[in-house]
């Protein structure tokens with residue numbers, strides 16, 4: 001056990017740090033977290049940023065250069081993730097393409113489909129991921145959007161919901177039911193859907209933040225060529241989220257980096273509001289610091305297992321722990337502002353309304369990507385080995 | 390940037406300790422040494438220490454990471470005797486004072502405790518006439534009185550004017566003792582702080598062991614116990630409580646290992662890491678004690694069941710050397726003052 005990596009890894013750190021210091025776009029620099037903006041398409045600066053990362057081999061470092069990487073080792077990848085997380089800099093403003101679609105195409109696609117991966121990762125093609133439906137959320141396996149094979153094409157009917165980036169997207173990684181008679185996890189397939197296919201209608205949905213980031217996607221007799229089937233027919237369940245296997249050891253760093261920055265902001269806020277001597281406030285700050293630091297230690301402990309090739313049960317806790325902590329940090333940041341707690345005017349609220357804005361965004365963290373309740377079920381059954389209910 | 394991978398030697402140390410404790414320290418021994426109200430209790434604890442633990446005292450001279458691995462295992466079984474206080478606290482203080490007994494303590498031929506707190510339970514060197522909350526006084530050969538200056542006064546444990554404090558956790562007997570006359574030897578305040586950090590992390594490591602036992606026993610019990618025709622561990626209302634306690638436990642274990650590394654490296658993050666470790670470990674052990682008791686139902690509330698031995702140690706250990714809230718307040722001090 002030790003507190004620093006080897007000199008080669010630290011040299012690697014210096015390289016990515018210098019790159020980020022030089023090239024990070026202004027919009028991502030203020031130390032806050034980019035929380036989305038109203039736009040009809042991916043903003044130009046965000047496209048340029050993602051393309052630059054790709055071309056410089058800094059998009060997914062573990063990949064070879066032609067896929068936006070530099071054949072980084074697991075430890076180098078972690079160092080890279082540390083540097084991004086410490087700055088709160090996202091690689092992309094649409095996670096689906098590089099985080100889910102690109103890696104899944106590479107792993108499960110045929111040659112032609114694998115050729116779509118570089119553009120997905122570079123952000124040249126914007127993708128959305130169509131999993132959730134009005135009647136299939138946590139229970140994704142019950143999805144009912146139907147794709148019927150008719151000669152060389154599928155005819156798709158149904159509805160997706162909460163589909164992030166659907167308005168921006170040119171393509172959708174679409175989960176459909178191809179065999180309604182099979183047990184529910186068996187008859188699912190994944191299709192590549194062109195969003196301009198006739199019969200596809202996108203209706204933007206506003207978040208509670210007021211921004212329209214996700215959407216409903218309606219599918220009425222949309223025709224998808226059979227060649228757009230990813231992997232085998234009826235075997236789509238295994239093409240599930242989080243396929244970025246190389247980065248799984250450090251995915252938690254983003255949440256922990258976020259929490260640390262929020263805590264730093266809280267410490268400043270406590271001082272600015274003259275509350276540094278208040279015993280109740282002090283106790284809360286101490287408690288939050290304990291949580292941030294112990295969760296961070298847990299993430300690193302999990303990385304040690306990951307790097308040795310074993311499963312890291314520690315990491316099953318990380319999304320749950322970090323998302324709930326993030327809400328508490330932001331809520332406390334509001335509480336500390338007294339009557340201004342719910343004032344969102346950046347001129348009036350402390351630190352430009354950072355806590356008010358971030359709190360609203362953080363409310364999604366315990367829902368999207370698997371709710372906290374579902375995370376607890378997963379830990380109960382898979383990590384603690386408790387009998388299923 | 391923290392590497393948690395254990396070296397081969399560390400894995401060996403942990404495995405050796407684990408199998409030794411499983412073999413030599415059954416629950417009946419803990420009960421004989423600590424809970425049977427017979428005059429033999431302290432003798433059993435002493436002899437267990439002399440036979441099985443004293444040889445490990447030298448860990449107190451080595452990396453805290455190793456000592457913490459060992460103490461976690463001893464916390465799992467609630468090993469009786471003064472190893473924690475001897476190795477993690479008294480030994481570094483004796484070394485700092487250049488005391489001639491230090492070698493004998495490291496070799497395991499002498500054991501020692503530390504007397505520092507006043508009647509108010511503040512663990513800071515002072516000039517009070519009486520020290521409180523002195524652990525294992527009846528099981529050791531020497532007492533290291535930590536006095537203002539700072540300075541230390543080392544005396545024979547026999548013949549001191551002392552009295553036991555009746556308390557919840559009898560696996561760690563606490564005493565009050567009058568400070569005897571004698572000349573205290575000055576020690577560097579940095580060394581005193583270092584020793585206190587080692588004692589705090591060592592205690593936290595034991596608490597991680599206590600939490601681990603509670604977690605393992607509870608998970609086994611709820612998988613086996615059936616009500617309404619199903620294992621009670623299949624009920625979601627219970628499962629989520631177990632998940633939350635397990636998360637607390639996992640972060641405590643990680644925080645303790647991290648703190649031990651920081652102390653060994655004298656890292657800048659050291660003070661914060663030590664407070665985080667003790668706050669998390671005390672909190673997690675208590676969390677598991679409450680959750681484990683609830684999940685066991687009536688059986689867990691019986692004297693016969695071993696759960697209450699851990700419940701007592703969890704609360705006792707949390708309140709020794711500052712409870713979780715005290716350590717959180719220290720963290721606030723580091724951040725805000």
Ligand SMILES: Cc1cc2nc3c(=O)[nH]c(=O)nc-3n(C[C@H](O)[C@H](O)[C@H](O)COP(=O)(O)OP(=O)(O)OC[C@H]3O[C@@H](n4cnc5c(N)ncnc54)[C@H](O)[C@@H]3O)c2cc1C
Nearest residue numbers: 129130131132137138162163164364367368369370371373
């Ligand atoms: C900001 C945001 C972005 C999203 N982006 C996408 C996207 O791009 N693509 C996509 O496909 N989806 C997306 N989603 C959808 C997301 O995956 C779902 O919202 C999530 O899986 C929960 O499903 P649901 O909303 O239908 O809630 P439900 O599943 O209906 O859950 C309702 C409540 O019941 C609880 N519950 C459900 N099952 C259990 C159980 N077994 N035990 C205990 N409690 C249970 C839940 O935890 C929740 O509290 C997004 C969601 C958000 C908030």
